[in-house]
Amino acid sequence: xxxxxxxxxxxxxxxxxxxxxxxxxxxxxxxxxxxxxxxxxxxxxxxxxxxxxxxxxxxxxxxxxxxxxxxxxxxxxxxxxxxxxxxxxxxxxxxxxxxxxxxxxxxxxxxxxxxxxxxxxxxxxxxxxxxxxxxxxxxxxxxxxxxxxxxxxxxxxxxxxxxxxxxxxxxxxxxxxxxxxxxxxxxxxxxxxxxxxxxxxxxxxxxxxxxxxxxxxxxxxxxxxxxxxxxxxxxxxxxxxxxxxxxxxxxxxxxxxxxxxxxxxxxxxxxxxxxxxxxxxxxxxxxxxxxxxxxxxxxxxxxxxxxxxxxxxxxxxxxxxxxxxxxxxxxxxxxxxxxxxxxxxxxxxxxxxxxxxxxxxxxxxxxxxxxxxxxxxxxxxxxxxxxxxxxxxxxxxxxxxxxxxxxxxxxxxxxxxxxxxxxxxxxxxxxxxxxxxxxxxxxxxxxxxxxxxxxxxxxxxxxxxxxxxxxxxxxxxxxxxxxxxxxxxxxxxxxxxxxxxxxxxxxxxxxxxxxxxxxxxxxxxxxxxxxxxxxxxxxxxxxxxxxxxxxxxxxxxxxxxxxxxxxxxxxxxxxxxxxxxxxxxxxxxxxxxxxxxxxxxxxxxxxxxxxxxxxxxxxxxxxxxxxxxxxxxxxxxxxxxxxxxxxxxxxxxxxxxxxxxxxxxxxxxxxxxxxxxxxxxxxxxxxxxxxxxxxxxxxxxxxxxxxxxxxxxxxxxxxxxxxxxxxxxxxxxxxxxxxxxxxx
Amino acid sequence: xxxxxxxxxxxxxxxxxxxxxxxxxxxxxxxxxxxxxxxxxxxxxxxxxxxxxxxxxxxxxxxxxxxxxxxxxxxxxxxxxxxxxxxxxxxxxxxxxxxxxxxxxxxxxxxxxxxxxxxxxxxxxxxxxxxxxxxxxxxxxxxxxxxxxxxx
Numbered sequence: 001x002x003x004x005x006x007x008x009x010x011x012x013x014x015x016x017x018x019x020x021x022x023x024x025x026x027x028x029x030x031x032x033x034x035x036x037x038x039x040x041x042x043x044x045x046x047x048x049x050x051x052x053x054x055x056x057x058x059x060x061x062x063x064x065x066x067x068x069x070x071x072x073x074x075x076x077x078x079x080x081x082x083x084x085x086x087x088x089x090x091x092x093x094x095x096x097x098x099x100x101x102x103x104x105x106x107x108x109x110x111x112x113x114x115x116x117x118x119x120x121x122x123x124x125x126x127x128x129x130x131x132x133x134x135x136x137x138x139x140x141x142x143x144x145x146x147x148x149x150x151x152x153x154x155x156x157x158x159x160x161x162x163x164x165x166x167x168x169x170x171x172x173x174x175x176x177x178x179x180x181x182x183x184x185x186x187x188x189x190x191x192x193x194x195x196x197x198x199x200x201x202x203x204x205x206x207x208x209x210x211x212x213x214x215x216x217x218x219x220x221x222x223x224x225x226x227x228x229x230x231x232x233x234x235x236x237x238x239x240x241x242x243x244x245x246x247x248x249x250x251x252x253x254x255x256x257x258x259x260x261x262x263x264x265x266x267x268x269x270x271x272x273x274x275x276x277x278x279x280x281x282x283x284x285x286x287x288x289x290x291x292x293x294x295x296x297x298x299x300x301x302x303x304x305x306x307x308x309x310x311x312x313x314x315x316x317x318x319x320x321x322x323x324x325x326x327x328x329x330x331x332x333x334x335x336x337x338x339x340x341x342x343x344x345x346x347x348x349x350x351x352x353x354x355x356x357x358x359x360x361x362x363x364x365x366x367x368x369x370x371x372x373x374x375x376x377x378x379x380x381x382x383x384x385x386x387x388x389x390x391x392x393x394x395x396x397x398x399x400x401x402x403x404x405x406x407x408x409x410x411x412x413x414x415x416x417x418x419x420x421x422x423x424x425x426x427x428x429x430x431x432x433x434x435x436x437x438x439x440x441x442x443x444x445x446x447x448x449x450x451x452x453x454x455x456x457x458x459x460x461x462x463x464x465x466x467x468x469x470x471x472x473x474x475x476x477x478x479x480x481x482x483x484x485x486x487x488x489x490x491x492x493x494x495x496x497x498x499x500x501x502x503x504x505x506x507x508x509x510x511x512x513x514x515x516x517x518x519x520x521x522x523x524x525x526x527x528x529x530x531x532x533x534x535x536x537x538x539x540x541x542x543x544x545x546x547x548x549x550x551x552x553x554x555x556x557x558x559x560x561x562x563x564x565x566x567x568x569x570x571x572x573x574x575x576x577x578x579x580x581x582x583x584x585x586x587x588x589x590x591x592x593x594x595x596x597x598x599x600x601x602x603x604x605x606x607x608x609x610x611x612x613x614x615x616x617x618x619x620x621x622x623x624x625x626x627x628x629x630x631x632x633x634x635x636x637x638x639x640x641x642x643x644x645x646x647x648x649x650x651x652x653x654x655x656x657x658x659x660x661x662x663x664x665x666x667x668x669x670x671x672x673x674x675x676x677x678x679x680x681x682x683x684x685x686x687x688x689x690x691x692x693x694x695x696x697x698x699x700x701x702x703x704x705x706x707x708x709x710x711x712x713x714x715x716x717x718x719x720x721x722x723x724x725x726x727x728x729x730x731x732x733x734x735x736x737x738x739x740x741x742x743x744x
Numbered sequence: 745x746x747x748x749x750x751x752x753x754x755x756x757x758x759x760x761x762x763x764x765x766x767x768x769x770x771x772x773x774x775x776x777x778x779x780x781x782x783x784x785x786x787x788x789x790x791x792x793x794x795x796x797x798x799x800x801x802x803x804x805x806x807x808x809x810x811x812x813x814x815x816x817x818x819x820x821x822x823x824x825x826x827x828x829x830x831x832x833x834x835x836x837x838x839x840x841x842x843x844x845x846x847x848x849x850x851x852x853x854x855x856x857x858x859x860x861x862x863x864x865x866x867x868x869x870x871x872x873x874x875x876x877x878x879x880x881x882x883x884x885x886x887x888x889x890x891x892x893x894x895x896x
Contacts, residue, residue, distance in 0.1 A: 206839060209847050210847060376790075425846075428879075681787050693887075
């Protein structure tokens with residue numbers, strides 16, 4: 001057993017209570033302190049904001065139920081988080097029941113899925129909760145049997161006393177255990193004692209999924225519920241001027257049509273309070289089809305918006321420029337702005353001197369377009385406003401954030417907001433922005449009825465909250481011996497820079513300069529799986545490939561040389577990454593892919609490695625290009641995310657990240673002409689499909705004793721670089737501008 | 745125009761009174777309260793709404809209710825009486841799903857494929873399944889599950 005600091009009393013909350021029919025319930029509500037820097041990087045969260053809430057219930061007949069605290073959107077937390085509890089509680093995984101905990105501000109706060117933090121922040125907390133419950137059961141048994149607790153052991157939901165041969169289920173002691181205090185300073189198992197953690201376990205909701213059970217908000221219904229949709233401006237930069245709904249209201253099944261204002265102009269917006277259009281027309285009716293048809297009969301007049309100012313918290317106001325923007329204009333502006341000096345983010349040594357004295361300078365510019373999240377389940381929310389209360393069934397990554405916003409917008413107390421967390425049909429960052437819940441509540445209030453708001457796929461694609469469009473220019477300086485002497489990264493985008501200035505290769509090069517710039521826009525943007533990293537990795541890992549080639553070095557050996565430098569004698573004081581772990585994934589992917597082995601000499605392969613969300617991922621891709629079509633034969637991934645809780649779910653997610661990355665690298669783009677998106681649905685937005693997926697994906701995890709880090713995002717960013725580097729091998733052409741597919 | 749229709753869904757007759765142009769997808773979801781068939785795109789491009797029409801995989805978002813009289817419709821809810829279709833079992837064995845939203849449609853397409861072609865090659869699977877998008881990227885597992893179901 002390993003003694004772990006489990007006294008979180010000042011921030012924590014473990015509360016035992018009895019169930020109505022007898023039995024034991026341990027409530028867990030716990031602030032997790034995450035490292036402030038890289039941990040919540042993309043979301044710029046406060047360090048202490050994450051609280052987990054869960055319950056353990058044990059009934060007298062030994063039925064064990066564990067509630068999953070965090071919202072599920074396919075990352076498999078409904079399986080992996082309860083596993084943490086079950087391990088220490090020592091119950092039979094196969095016989096327990098798992099349920100999604102609701103969000104409820106009266107009971108708990110700050111449940112969040114995002115930033116690859118669920119398991120990392122739950123690692124000690126949920127295990128402590130399981131161990132505490134087990135200890136209380138043991139104490140209750142020791143009192144009942146009048147034997148010292150040290151003579152008792154447990155196994156899969158039973159308490160055993162070897163001397164007397166007694167073996168009784170936890171349930172028998174469940175009611176008595178509720179009378180005991182929650183123990184402090186509990187000991188957690190050492191990693192080598194795990195029986196459940198580290199074993200492959202299947203998705204606890206798998207059977208419901210394959211039988212088409214109602215799991216998603218889109219599937220939710222209740223008596224008297226109406227369907228609502230919103231009609232919005234046809235282009236970014238436009239707003240509603242007036243509308244005529246006379247004909248639309250006469251359409252069959254239509255109940256009401258009215259405008260709503262998502263946020264009031266005086267409302268100060270918090271971090272996730274973003275939406276594509278502020279004033280939209282709500283169409284409310286009986287069925288989806290009828291509402292869709294009535295929308296076509298609406299006569300709305302739209303006008304170009306003037307420049308507006310959005311009021312932010314802490315006086316962080318944003319100017320939203322006027323105008324109908326276009327991708328071509330963005331590209332020209334980015335090209336021009338990228339030539340000007342940027343805001344210096346980091347400077348080591350004397351890069352100016354090094355570049356001036358260089359014998360050769362390699363300079364390359366990389367770009368990537370806006371990307372739509374394309375969550376498979378289109379946006380939807382059920383809301384029912386009754387007086388000063390509102391009840392939701394919603395797909396939301398961060399319910400606490402939007403609950404505050406809803407309370408402000410509706411003028412109701414936050415504790416009057418009930419949010420039931422539905423399984424989400426994908427998230428990828430899109431569902432961190434819960435404006436649709438505000439919309440649904442406003443519609444329900446006005447219609448005076450329970451309402452399910454649905455976005456058409458076209459609404460989701462053309463009025464989304466996109467991955468920004470980015471560019472990065474790299475320069476590398478070399479001396480007469482082709483040795484790398486300086487490195488310069490200048491990144492920008494619409495409306496933010498992708499740059500992570502303190503990431504590799506910062507720390508490995510004596511003379512280093514990183515600059516950023518940005519261009520404002522009225523196109524709405526937000527977090528997208530591995531924010532900023534998803535482009536940073538692509539550009540950087542492609543450039544390093546070219547640098548290695550110029551130097552005549554093997555791409556993996558070259559990266560390892562740089563990392564060795566960063567490990568033994570790092571440049572600068574703040575380097576986000578740990579060079580040893582970085583090297584670890586590169587060495588593992590080299591071994592597992594047989595990199596450099598003669599039997600693979602004919603393969604067209606590319607390598608890439610990246611660090612983000614506290615984890616390290618390296619990938620090798622083997623591909624072929626024939627008739628301008630790409631066939632990906634194999635992806636070999638090596639990942640270091642600390643202890644792997646559920647290898648089955650972890651592998652699935654890493655495979656998905658590879659496919660997602662290949663798809664976006666080859667095909668993903670959202671282009672804009674006069675404020676309108678050129679892609680509106682899956683017939684125009686090119687998604688990766690079955691035949692384009694890799695024929696084989698291998699996922700290898702570094703064996704680690706380190707507490708879990710992140711996994712949802714880390715395997716995604718590097719794949720873009722691996723694709724670009726393998727395409728170069730297959731075509732002899734370097735690829736700088738995403739998506740690569742149309743340029744092959 | 746609103747009319748009465750008699751549909752045969754999962755071997756059961758269902759009478760509905762709806763707009764004649766209403767796609768089967770919305771009849772299933774909004775009128776008959778069968779949410780297993782999913783709305784993904786509404787234009788027949790993603791496969792989330794796949795059902796069987798006389799044993800063939802079709803996109804229910806593209807089928808007006810007026811075209812379905814007397815035809816056999818099967819949805820995910822009726823794929824196997826006990827929910828133990830070999831494809832469903834294989835899906836669980838391979839632990840295919842991530843978010844799970846597209847999987848009803850994937851399973852319906854896979855079941856139709858195996859009915860017509862019990863021993864598909866890898867290429868057969870890729871071609872047949874190409875109309876079904878999985879945003880989470882479970883394609884390799886889907887292929888594995890189809891091969892597993894075919895082997896049984």
